[in-house]
Amino acid sequence: MLRLNNVEVVYDNVVLVLRGLSLEVRRGQIVCLLGTNGTGKSTTLKAISGLLAPEDGEVTDGSIELEGEPIHGLPPHDVVRRGVFQVMEGRRVFEHLTVEENLRVGAYTSTSMNLDKVLDTFPRLRDCRKKLAGFLSGGEQQMLAIGRALMSEPELLLLDEPSLGLAPLIVEEIFAVLRRLNEVDGTTILLVEQNAARALDISNYGYVMENGRVVLEGKPEELRENADVKEFYLGLSELGGRKSYRAVKHYRRRKRWLS
Amino acid sequence: MRSGNFFTSYAADMALFRTPLERWRMGLFAVAVIVFPFVATSYGLSLANQIAIATVGAIGLNILVGYTGQISLGQGAFMAVGAYSSGLATIEWGLPFWLSIPLASLFTAAVGVFFGLPSLRLKGLYLAIATLAAQQIVEWIVTHWTGLTGGTEALVVPAPRLFGARMNTDFRFYWFAVLAASGTALFTANLFRSRVGRAFLAIRDQDIAAEASGVNVFRYKLTAFAVSSFFVGMSGALIAHYRTIVTWERFTLEVSILYLAMVIVGGLGSIVGSFLGASVITLLPALIATSGRALQTSFPAVAEILPAVQEGVFGLVVLLVLILEPKGLAKIWSNVKTYFRLWPFSY
Numbered sequence: 001m002l003r004l005n006n007v008e009v010v011y012d013n014v015v016l017v018l019r020g021l022s023l024e025v026r027r028g029q030i031v032c033l034l035g036t037n038g039t040g041k042s043t044t045l046k047a048i049s050g051l052l053a054p055e056d057g058e059v060t061d062g063s064i065e066l067e068g069e070p071i072h073g074l075p076p077h078d079v080v081r082r083g084v085f086q087v088m089e090g091r092r093v094f095e096h097l098t099v100e101e102n103l104r105v106g107a108y109t110s111t112s113m114n115l116d117k118v119l120d121t122f123p124r125l126r127d128c129r130k131k132l133a134g135f136l137s138g139g140e141q142q143m144l145a146i147g148r149a150l151m152s153e154p155e156l157l158l159l160d161e162p163s164l165g166l167a168p169l170i171v172e173e174i175f176a177v178l179r180r181l182n183e184v185d186g187t188t189i190l191l192v193e194q195n196a197a198r199a200l201d202i203s204n205y206g207y208v209m210e211n212g213r214v215v216l217e218g219k220p221e222e223l224r225e226n227a228d229v230k231e232f233y234l235g236l237s238e239l240g241g242r243k244s245y246r247a248v249k250h251y252r253r254r255k256r257w258l259s
Numbered sequence: 260m261r262s263g264n265f266f267t268s269y270a271a272d273m274a275l276f277r278t279p280l281e282r283w284r285m286g287l288f289a290v291a292v293i294v295f296p297f298v299a300t301s302y303g304l305s306l307a308n309q310i311a312i313a314t315v316g317a318i319g320l321n322i323l324v325g326y327t328g329q330i331s332l333g334q335g336a337f338m339a340v341g342a343y344s345s346g347l348a349t350i351e352w353g354l355p356f357w358l359s360i361p362l363a364s365l366f367t368a369a370v371g372v373f374f375g376l377p378s379l380r381l382k383g384l385y386l387a388i389a390t391l392a393a394q395q396i397v398e399w400i401v402t403h404w405t406g407l408t409g410g411t412e413a414l415v416v417p418a419p420r421l422f423g424a425r426m427n428t429d430f431r432f433y434w435f436a437v438l439a440a441s442g443t444a445l446f447t448a449n450l451f452r453s454r455v456g457r458a459f460l461a462i463r464d465q466d467i468a469a470e471a472s473g474v475n476v477f478r479y480k481l482t483a484f485a486v487s488s489f490f491v492g493m494s495g496a497l498i499a500h501y502r503t504i505v506t507w508e509r510f511t512l513e514v515s516i517l518y519l520a521m522v523i524v525g526g527l528g529s530i531v532g533s534f535l536g537a538s539v540i541t542l543l544p545a546l547i548a549t550s551g552r553a554l555q556t557s558f559p560a561v562a563e564i565l566p567a568v569q570e571g572v573f574g575l576v577v578l579l580v581l582i583l584e585p586k587g588l589a590k591i592w593s594n595v596k597t598y599f600r601l602w603p604f605s606y
Contacts, residue, residue: 014597 001027001067001188002048002156008061009047017043019212020062025156030182030189032199034233035209041192042089045158049086050076081109083155089164091141095134099125099144102133106148118147121177139170146174156188163195171195175202196233200224228255273452296433304429306545311436312497313537315443317521318530319490322447324519325527327483328463329378333390334491334518336397339510341367341492342499343401343408346416356419360496367492368485375484379477394512401507414505432501439497443490444530450486459483524580526589535588547572
């Protein structure tokens with residue numbers, strides 16, 4: 001469905017962030033994108049959704065194809081019309097609009113009104129639909145941000161760190177919703193997440209990024225078994241148990257991939 | 260493969276001139292500035308004087324708007340305060356101009372602090388409106404306090420004298436204007452390498468985080484108003500002694516907006532930008548007028564309508580700069596530098 005070929009992104013004509021990134025998202029999959037801070041995960045999502053322009057970024061090489069059609073260089077509002085909706089990092093709800101108005105803005109590109117369906121997905125939002133979005137808690141705002149995306153009935157949902165700063169229980173709830181969305185509605189999801197264990201739990205395929213490239217990819221089971229991923233993303237030692245900080249000496253594992 | 264400038268100590272990273280090339284460039288510019296008056300025509304010299312004075316004012320405004328993020332529409336008012344107080348100090352007290360200009364600058368700083376008080380509660384456009392009030396109040400006082408300022412009549416300031424010699428020719432005044440401009444630039448460059456300057460930048464970027472880090476936001480906002488108004492007042496005072504005539508029409512709201520145009524076209528938060536902006540905004544009308552005169556013989560028809568479209572052309576050029584490079588001329592200049600620093604790689 002979505003294919004990125006050797007994408008290169010340069011910010012402000014000087015900063016090279018993505019150095020030939022390739023990945024593929026098949027229809028109906030949940031694909032997660034892992035990697036430490038600053039490796040270009042968010043940039044990848046912005047390159048897909050066209051939100052690079054406000055930050056003076058540019059796709060300088062390679063191609064981004066949606067259903068075989070190149071979409072790089074399209075303005076963001078065109079990309080949304082093609083069924084790709086990005087839920088940005090840090091929620092970004094319209095603070096001075098009510099919850100319901102926020103959701104209605106999300107339906108800007110779609111004619112069908114599935115307000116009830118979204119409110120059923122997030123029952124919490126139904127309770128506060130007349131409240132101003134700025135007064136919601138962090139968890140409710142994240143639900144609102146995802147709900148706003150669902151209003152446009154996207155075919156491909158791009159999620160940037162949906163668990164950012166949320167309580168574990170709320171994270172649980174949000175991930176359950178994502179899985180349900182994928183299974184029931186068949187929404188394809190590309191998920192960027194720091195919580196690697198949880199992200200691998202719900203996804204069908206995973207990519208690990210470093211320095212603007214994909215360094216490792218595979219099914220979640222394979223990734224979970226990979227010694228590097230264990231050490232660096234899941235915080236497990238080679239024996240499979242939790243890392244012990246009591247040991248007298250720590251041997252830092254070297255990453256076995258090239259970057 | 261990486262190329263660029265890498266520093267290994269904080270001292271090197273914070274230095275005034277960070278690379279030898281920068282030192283060479285400044286040296287070359289200084290030589291050009293010194294040689295210029297000996298080769299320039301008197302018209303060129305008067306333009307250079309205007310640019311130097313405008314640079315002082317633009318850097319002053321940039322300290323407030325570009326570096327501290329407090330929008331001000333009171334530029335004209337503060338320049339008027341500087342001009343009238345310096346002029347009156349020479350007339351009433353018989354002070355020499357080299358004493359009256361700093362005094363007037365200090366007085367303007369105090370006035371600036373007073374009109375900066377609303378910044379405690381107001382931000383952004385609201386503050387802009389509050390400073391607009393400063394503009395109106397000062398303009399009203401200047402035109403109505405006839406006994407002191409002469410009201411709408413012009414205030415005639417005696418020509419500046421130094422060791423008995425009159426300083427009001429373009430050639431002689433040039434040195435003072437350049438001294439003031441380079442002093443302002445040097446002070447500002449150093450200000451933003453200091454603790455106070457960093458506090459200003461912090462207030463601009465995240466005022467709440469600055470407060471959370473222990474920066475007394477209100478005090479630093481007022482300091483910014485004071486420092487900014489000091490230089491703005493100095494620029495006004497320089498105008499008074501350069502023109503030897505002070506009229507309120509020189510310090511209207513239009514002037515405030517013109518100076519805002521300078522710092523925005525030049526680049527917010529940049530000293531080079533202030534200079535470039537001041538140069539462009541000063542030279543552009545002159546250039547349009549000159550080209551109009553040049554066309555007078557060959558295309559009289561074009562020359563005839565040129566004064567009418569002058570304002571339009573001026574606006575169009577400003578608009579073009581902003582569309583092509585929203586961060587101003589300073590950004591274009593830094594792009595050029597980056598290009599050569601990283602050459603032959605593009606990043």
